Amino acid sequence: MPFSLGELLVVTLIIHMIDTFAYAVRLNSVKTGQFALSVTLFNLFYLISLVAHTIKAPLIGSLIDSSLSQSMDPLPQLRRLILAATAGTFAGILFMPTFLQFFHRAVFNLERAGSVPAIVREAVKIRSPGRLLHYFTLPSKKMVRNLPFQKIPKELIALNALVTGIYTVGGMSAYYAAILVPEGHRLAAAASAGFLNTSANIIFMLFVDPKSSIITDQALRGNRPYADVKALVVFLMSAKLLGTFLGQLLLVPLAQAIAAFYL
Numbered sequence: 391m392p393f394s395l396g397e398l399l400v401v402t403l404i405i406h407m408i409d410t411f412a413y414a415v416r417l418n419s420v421k422t423g424q425f426a427l428s429v430t431l432f433n434l435f436y437l438i439s440l441v442a443h444t445i446k447a448p449l450i451g452s453l454i455d456s457s458l459s460q461s462m463d464p465l466p467q468l469r470r471l472i473l474a475a476t477a478g479t480f481a482g483i484l485f486m487p488t489f490l491q492f493f494h495r496a497v498f499n500l501e502r503a504g505s506v507p508a509i510v511r512e513a514v515k516i517r518s519p520g521r522l523l524h525y526f527t528l529p530s531k532k533m534v535r536n537l538p539f540q541k542i543p544k545e546l547i548a549l550n551a552l553v554t555g556i557y558t559v560g561g562m563s564a565y566y567a568a569i570l571v572p573e574g575h576r577l578a579a580a581a582s583a584g585f586l587n588t589s590a591n592i593i594f595m596l597f598v599d600p601k602s603s604i605i606t607d608q609a610l611r612g613n614r615p616y617a618d619v620k621a622l623v624v625f626l627m628s629a630k631l632l633g634t635f636l637g638q639l640l641l642v643p644l645a646q647a648i649a650a651f652y653l
Contacts, residue, residue, distance in 0.1 A: 395453070395467055395470070397449065398446065398449045398450065398453065398471060398474075399470065399471065399474040400474075401442045401445055401446045401449065402446065402471050402474040402475050402478060403474045403475070403477055403478035403481065404438070404439070404442050404478065405439050405442045405443060405446065405475075405478065406474075406475045406476075406477075406478030406479045406482065406558075406634070407478040407479070407481045407482040407485075408435055408436065408438060408439040408442075408482070409439065409478075409479075409482070409630070410478070410479050410481075410482025410483060410486070410627060410630060411432075411435060411482050411485075411486065411489050411493075412432065412436070413486070413623045413626055413627055414428075414432070414486065414489055414490045414493050415428045415429055415432045416602075416606050416619055416622070416623055417490055417619060417620065417623055418490065418493055418494050418497060419606070419610065420606060420609045420610055420616055420619045421494070421616060422494065422497065423610065424497055424501070425610065427497050427500055427501055428493075428497055430500070430506070431493070431496055431497050431500050431506070432493070434506055446561070447561060447583075450471075450561060450562060450565050451565060451580070453467055453468075453565075454565045454566070454568060454569065454580075457569070458569065464566065464569070465566065465641075465642070468559075468562045468566060468641060469638060469641070471562060472558060472559060472562070472634060472637045472638050472641065475558045475634045475637065476631065476634040476635060479554075479627075479630050479631045479634050480631060482627070483529070483627050483631065484528070484529065486529065486627070487527040487528065487529055487533065488526050488527050488528075491527060533620075534620075534624055536617075537617055537620055537621040537624065538615075538617055538618055538621050539621045539624070539625065541618055541621065542605070542618070542621050542622050542625050543601055545597075546598060546601060546602065546622075546625055546626065546629065547625055547628065547629040547632070548629070549593060549594075549597050549598050549629075550594075550598050550625075550626055550629035550630060550633065551629040551630070551632040551633040551636055552590075552593065552633065552636065553590045553591075553593050553594045553598060553633065554629065554630045554632075554633025554634060554636070554637070555633040555634070555636035555637045555639075555640050556586055556587070556589060556590035556593075556637075556640065556644070557587060557590045557633075558633060558634050558637035559637040559640050559641045559644060560583050560586035560587040560590065560644070561583040561586075561587070562641060563583075563586060563640070563641055563642075563644035563645040563648065564579060564580050564581070564582045564583035564586060564645070564648055565580050565583070566641065566642070566645040567579040567580070567582065567644075567645040567646070567648035567649045568580040570645060570646065570649035570653075571649045571652040571653060572652070572653075575652035578652060579648055579649060579651075579652055582648045582651075586644060586648075602622055602626065605618055605619060605622050606619055606622070
């Protein structure tokens with residue numbers, strides 16, 4: 391499959407930016423009380439991420455194949471992909487206030503229009519740059535000042551960073567492991583990406599999501615202030631950004647751990 395490293399970098403950036411935007415669902419659902427509509431609308435954006443994931447896997451495979459055929463080490467290129475993940479996460483954080491405003495308006499329009507295709511048609515009709523710039527808002531200290539960070543479990547930072555680190559490099563580590571094992575085990579090593587990603591999902595579902603969901607649900611019921619959810623989201627986004635840096639450290643050790651099973 392022909393590819394360029396630039397395409398792979400862009401795909402990776404898009405994936406992690408959209409993943410970061412997912413936190414807008416928590417904020418908007420608590421702010422408006424429209425949890426189901428928020429999830430439904432975000433699924434439209436998540437489809438873009440799924441398509442990007444579908445494209446990314448064979449592109450990484452092509453990168454590894456190209457490296458094998460040229461007797462080159464793909465590690466520098468893989469590290470650049472992790473940097474793209476960091477850039478995508480940072481872009482998601484940077485544009486979160488803008489996306490949140492746009493998302494809030496889109497949820498309102500979804501309730502009025504009654505269908506996602508109608509929202510898409512309306513979005514396509516927007517031709518005025520000024521109308522788009524109306525939503526543009528950069529993060530500021532005012533947005534996080536006086537947030538009750540002390541109410542948020544600190545272990546969420548470490549756990550979400552670990553989950554993000556594994557998730558970021560799971561596929562890359564598995565493909566890199568294919569270079570470290572005998573030729574007869576390369577396909578098996580490359581297929582181990584599912585094991586790493588599943589491990590990250592288990593950690594997330596058992597330790598991160600329940601606690602963050604409790605905070606969100608309590609805020610939805612009015613038992614906690616909206617500021618608690620904002621503090622939670624700031625923590626989770628920060629942990630996600632740290633996790634992409636952690637991925638740089640995990641890339642080779644995870645690949646070596648996979649390779650150890652086949653040596």
